[in-house]
Amino acid sequence: REMTPGKDEDQLPFSKAADVYAFGTVWYELQARDWPLKNQAAEASIWQIGSGEGMKRVLTSVSLGKEVSEILSACWAFDLQERPSFSLLMDMLEKLPKLNRRLSHPGHFWKSADINSSKVVPRFERFGLGVLESSNPKM
Incomplete structure (x- = not known):
């Protein structure tokens, strides 16, 4: 069936x-x-x-x-x-109680501030992927 x-x-x-x-x-x-x-x-x-x-x-x-x-x-x-x-x-x-804890911040692995601008560009150099631009304006 x-x-x-x-x-x-x-x-x-x-x-x-x-x-x-x-x-x-x-x-x-x-x-x-x-x-x-x-x-x-x-x-x-x-x-x-x-x-x-x-x-x-x-x-x-x-x-x-x-x-x-x-x-x-x-x-x-x-x-x-x-x-x-x-x-x-x-x-x-x-509604369950939530733990107040700091977010883990692996910023040195994923983001690097561009010296010439305030835009943060994700970098994946550690993984051999080079620089990848994000379409997310918050990154």
Whole structure:
């Protein structure tokens, strides 16, 4: 059967709620650097996910911070209607506290001020590419 994007999407066994759940799982793996459910039989994992209890235990067993845990809890909500849309999820992610840190400044590798003008010209001499002009007026 042909499965082109947009064709019979309402008949596919997938949903946006399932995508949000999957996103939560991948995001957990990135945050915790570990699997949410591990070292157990497949049947036990299926029961934990299906009952909704397993993901609650996962969140209580790891310390990822209040905001991250709230987002994961929303993504893993047992009731599909309680899971956020990706638009709402994006808003939640943007509100996470951010680290205040200096931007790395590899200026001596990428830019060099032209002595005769205030224009900064990217130089890639270190990589054997010579001088390349940028179309970006900020560079």
